[in-house]
Amino acid sequence: MSKRMLALIAAVLVLAALPVVFPFTRFMLTLAIAKGFAALGVALLLRAGLISLGHAMYFGLGAYAVAFLSAKAGISDFFVGLIAAAVVSGVAGLIFGAFLVRYRAIFFAMLNLAVSMVLYSLFSKLYGLTGGTDGLRVGVPSFLGWEPARQTFEGVLFFACLILMLGAGWLGHRYLQSPMGQALSAIHTNELRLEYLGVSAWATLLSAYSVSAMLAGIGGALTAMAVGHVLPEYLYWTQSGHLVLTAVLGGFSAVAGPFIGSITLEGIHTLAVGYAAEAWNLIVGAALLGVIFFLPNGIVGLLRGRRAAKAEEVL
């Protein structure tokens, strides 16, 4: 067994044991993993050199999909909610992406931001549909007919998140090694060459974009279930900023990066919230600068050592 595999297994075991030993970490870790999905979505696009400043919209769409089902249709099954969120955000990603992935660099970043701002303003204004700025409540989900109490549910949710994370991580890892995944990172260095090989950069990006939206949606759905409430703030641009920071902080050369980034950031958030709740965006911004200046390969780069990281430098 490789060293890396052992490290991974050890990390997962520690992660699984933490909420059992220290129950107060359970909620925090659940949220961290949930947001990690969204950050993984952002990280996928970063592989192609594209920065989405609007991915919170898909996070929000996933969360609202769960909330709609629960509040409007009375369906609060975990699996139905999750699948609905994945479908809604994935399809939204496909539709918006068809237009957005024609753009690169600042246009891509800003147009994502613009679309997310439009959705944010719609979600906060359409009171009848979305509950406006009050948001929507999410009931305690059931699992195929089993209706656990809130406490039990939270425990189950944590482990569900953990399992989903491993699944998504495995799939994501395979994807990055696959022809499509490699073509995605090839877009970053030479889109022209890719086109001259007969590969459509647009289609390559669109598939990645849709998957990344879907990941963000799954993250939103899990967050909605954990918190029990959704708000338009889920779609706000500062939330997108947090996702970008999470991906960059963790590092996006490996699928573990965004999750590591998310757990780190959520940990800091929990510690900082007592002291600096007012200045959380300021901290996020400063941290983002710090990471770009001093840790361009993120925590993953740090773990892998300097030389390996140099070869994978993306920023």
Place this chain on the structure above:
Amino acid sequence: MTQSNTPSALLEARDLEIAFGGVKAADGVSLTVNEGEFVAIIGPNGSGKTTFLNICTGYLKPTRGTVRLAGRDIARLQPRAIARQGIARAFQIPQLFTDHTLIDNLMLSIAARRGIWQALTPLDRPAYRDEAMDLLQLLGLEKHAHTLTGTLPEGQRKLADITLAFALNPKLLVLDEPTSGVSSIERFEIMETLMHAARQRGLSALFVEHDMDIVEKYADRVVVWSSGTIMAEGSPAEVLKDPRVLESVVGVA
């Protein structure tokens, strides 16, 4: 592969026109490449050689004229569609995936041909790897297989770029100054391997070249560019004797 008695046209460009600002980079250019034929383009700097290749491969759209590949009109297609129809190109300035190793570059090219739309099986698989290594060996690049192409020396990058085109198994190989940046000692060796491999596979080739010795040795036909027009055309033996050509091209080259 030897040419048949009645050569059939593979690439047929007719009456192409394009201008940049006031400069006509192609002004009624027509050129045919037959099946299995090696055609060289020569001409002074800025005469429109690369522009012609850009039009034939879909990067630029001509304001007038047609380009046919095996009878099908391709002038309005995107580069990727043309690549899939069987034209592969190497560039004057090498175009590589600089953050990938050389062999990964090559495996991507092979995957582009054999099926890129796979999301869960690895790119790095024995079949692709073997094919890639064979190609690298052919061009003497095997020792650089695991080097990031961004860090290769200029000459090797040029070759790597050609290899990427080769890996597509095209009908027509388009090479923009394949030997520029390659040392004059290695030039012949490289062209020899390249052209030999191309002949073996029955490819046609269209290449821009500044080295007249290479043109003489490897081209079946030479076409001479001059400010967006064709000023002479024929076998290397005839054309390279033409005093007008000598003055305009060889004097500069």
Place this chain on the structure above:
Amino acid sequence: MVSTLIPLFVDALANAAIIFFVAFGLTLAFSVLRVLNVAHGSLYSIGAYVAASFGLWIISAGLNPWLTFPALLLSAAFVAALFGPLIEMTLVRWTYGRGEAVQILVTFALFLILEDLQRLVFGVSSLYADTPMALLGISEIGGIIYLNYQLLLIAIAAVALFGTRLFIRHTRTGRLLAVVVADREVSEAMGINTRRIFTLAFTLGVFLAALGGAMATPTMGVAPGLGADTMVLAFAVAAIGGLGQIEGAALAAIIVALVRVLAIYYVPELDAVAPYIVMLLVLLVRPYGLFGKPPVRRI
């Protein structure tokens, strides 16, 4: 119908004038530095906060209320002098040659920082400083009532647009700017001090954003969240016109204003989204905006 449409239209045009300033600053700095400052909208809102605070202080100190007019300009100049060189010479300069991804991330980080800083410094409650608007009063032309301040805004925007033309054509600095925009490499080879030009252009961009903010204060309450909305709107306007195209931005601002009037009149729910719908439609047909050209790479 005309008597309801015209005031709406003037209102929209006054808004367009303000957005034009912000988009102008964005597009100007972009065309010179080739960096799009994602935090540009924050400098607009900082301009608004500083101007509002300054104006309110003038009134509470019992000074001549007409001083609130120069205060608008002074506030913008202050914000530009403080933030322009500081940001360009530290953060932005560091990103030159590091690729667009880094530039986006760095200015976006700045955006996050500035948004919170404003909350910390100016609080979260809205500031209202409409003295200049009240001082100028209204005029009635042909039975229709106009706010003079809005007419002033429109006039200033028009003057700024033509003034810029003259500035670029007829002053040394203006011509230097144009040369650097046209070809950075050549201008460096010619010995032009591009560093200074960059700082100047960036600061000018900040000034225009802050001026937009300052001039907007008499017409609205200044509240948190303004920066983000303005940023996206200014980008939309710049993108519709073609990034880097000043006349394009002016035309785009007017188009957006017109469409908003129609939206307010016929489909009020779409008022806020109208600019983005325009942007979407324009970019679908012309991916680089009305006046923008696709970048051609020589290969």
